[in-house]
Amino acid sequence: MQSTDSTAPHLDPSSVGIVTPQTLHFDTPLLLECQRILPSFELVIETYGTLNTDKSNAILICHALSGSHHAAGYHSADDTKPGWWDALIGPNKAIDTNQFYVVCLNNIGSCHGSTGPTTINPETGKIYGADFPLITIKDWVKTQVMLSDRLGIDKWHAIIGGSMGGMQALQWSVDYPDRLARAVIIASTPKLSAQNIAFNEVARQSILSDPDFHDGWYLEHGTYPRRGLILARMVGHITYITEEAMKAKFGRDLKSGKFMYGYDVEFQVESYLRYQGERFSQNFDANTYLLMTKALDYFDPTRDYADDELSEEEALKIALARTECQFLVISFTTDWRFSPERSIELVDALIANQKPVSFLNVDAPHGHDSFLFDIPRYTQAVKGFLSAPLRKNTTDKPSNHKSTKEQV
Numbered sequence: 001m002q003s004t005d006s007t008a009p010h011l012d013p014s015s016v017g018i019v020t021p022q023t024l025h026f027d028t029p030l031l032l033e034c035q036r037i038l039p040s041f042e043l044v045i046e047t048y049g050t051l052n053t054d055k056s057n058a059i060l061i062c063h064a065l066s067g068s069h070h071a072a073g074y075h076s077a078d079d080t081k082p083g084w085w086d087a088l089i090g091p092n093k094a095i096d097t098n099q100f101y102v103v104c105l106n107n108i109g110s111c112h113g114s115t116g117p118t119t120i121n122p123e124t125g126k127i128y129g130a131d132f133p134l135i136t137i138k139d140w141v142k143t144q145v146m147l148s149d150r151l152g153i154d155k156w157h158a159i160i161g162g163s164m165g166g167m168q169a170l171q172w173s174v175d176y177p178d179r180l181a182r183a184v185i186i187a188s189t190p191k192l193s194a195q196n197i198a199f200n201e202v203a204r205q206s207i208l209s210d211p212d213f214h215d216g217w218y219l220e221h222g223t224y225p226r227r228g229l230i231l232a233r234m235v236g237h238i239t240y241i242t243e244e245a246m247k248a249k250f251g252r253d254l255k256s257g258k259f260m261y262g263y264d265v266e267f268q269v270e271s272y273l274r275y276q277g278e279r280f281s282q283n284f285d286a287n288t289y290l291l292m293t294k295a296l297d298y299f300d301p302t303r304d305y306a307d308d309e310l311s312e313e314e315a316l317k318i319a320l321a322r323t324e325c326q327f328l329v330i331s332f333t334t335d336w337r338f339s340p341e342r343s344i345e346l347v348d349a350l351i352a353n354q355k356p357v358s359f360l361n362v363d364a365p366h367g368h369d370s371f372l373f374d375i376p377r378y379t380q381a382v383k384g385f386l387s388a389p390l391r392k393n394t395t396d397k398p399s400n401h402k403s404t405k406e407q408v
Contacts, residue, residue: 011074015082016048016090016097019073023113026146030108036133039122043147044069044113045105048089049097051151058153059095059386060144060180061085061104062161062168065236065292066284068112071104072097085162087374094379095386100157108143109135109292111285117216118285130216135291137164137299141171148179158182158386162371163338164292167299170346174301177324181390184382186330187371189342190316190349191300196337199239200293206231207286216287225286230277232289237276242334242367316349323350327357328385330378332370356391 011017023044030038046069051058061071063084072089074082088094089102106114109132117132148156159169159180166188173183192200207213210228214221246269265271302315310318329347331340340361350357362378364370370378 011077011079012082012086014090014093015086016073018076018079019046019048019070019083020075021046021069021113024147024150026143026150028146030139030143030146032133032139033136034134038108038115038133041108041115041143042113042119043105043108043115043143045103045147046070046072046083047104048072048102049100051101055151055153056155057099057157058101058103058151060148060156060159061089061095061102062140062144062159062165063104063107064161064163064165065289065296066280067165068110069104069106069114070112072102084372087372088379088382094382095160096383100386103147103151105144105147107135107140109288109295111288116285117287117291118219127219129219130287132287132291134294136295137167137171138175140168140295141175144168144172145176145179154179156180156182158184160184160186160382161188162186163188163368164296167296171299171301173323173325173327174319177322180325182326182328182385183323184328184330184385185343185346187332187335187338187368188346189338190346191302191312192297193342197297199235199337200297203232203235204290204293206235207290210286213286216290218286224281226281229281229284229286229289230274233277233280233284234273237273239337240368242336242365244334245365245367248365313345313349316345317352320346320349320355321353323353323355326390327355328381329357329359330371330381331359331361332364332366332368332378333361334365335368335370337368358385 021044023042025040025042027040030041032038063071067084070083071085072083073086089097091098095102106112108114109116111118117128119128120126121128121131156179159172161169166185169183169185170188170190172180207225207228210225212218212223213225213228214223218224252267265274302319305315305318327350329343331343333340343359347357347359360381362370362375364373364375366373
């Protein structure tokens, strides 16, 4: 739900305004891929725009690892920071709330209100904590289908996500091909590389080895693995931005202007990483971080279609043969976490199946985090794709997978 507030002139006038989250309860037991069952669960959502009469203008937004349901607007007149994708969602923006009804949810396993490690287990009356089951992206999509049914939306105009959100959009296209008309997959990948799994493992070990972790029962012990979570975020944050961006922002600048010959913060980049880690540790749950990174590692839409005799390329082609929607795949030149080559793997598999796909590789300096920024070439492509009529049995593949470079 959203509203405008004329008494808060400091709020960005291009925003959707003040929004109110909703909590939806689901009594239907949910069988997870790990074969455990959630007896019931809750999803927190936010909506922007107005659903039309035939419910054909609905867009689902899937969040990335540290994201939430709060994708646009403000929660109060005192808010100073809008939702995480406010640059793209709003009146006349790339995801135009004058035209579309936009839904963003917080996935189960998260720590932003939906059922997860920090919520109460109805079977025990205690916080789930370490007992919350491991989840997969297929599990998230399953709950999103249940949300769609609750909202009465038989088919989404589009499902959109960046990074881990893009993986969810891809899984939707494979598992429920007739329930979305378009998929927008941004800064994502068909599956994690060994290097990406390695980064996630280092992050997890920093949490698991924190003496305040207590095997995930830190809340019962009145502690919190703050140091481990700070280190995990520091490792992750390094992979989201580029060396050139770090050089331009920090170089080798010293905080005090001289060497202190100790192990406290001396370089500006050290101060920045510690600040990012500290802020993250105050707003995110350690068990959730473990669950989310494992869901990333497990993601592989070819698992149900692959066998030992197939190459990864052949398995992906077989999995994507089921899809029926139109695709827009976007990558960023400086993203080394999920490089453009990973998007091209997906595009090639779709083209091999003669599926309608458009691909754009955007020149941007922000690394993996580029998907969060208002980059004109990127946002205009999304806007045009969402507004254009559906194409059938056609493929749009830029020559040699290259995009025109744009200075940002």
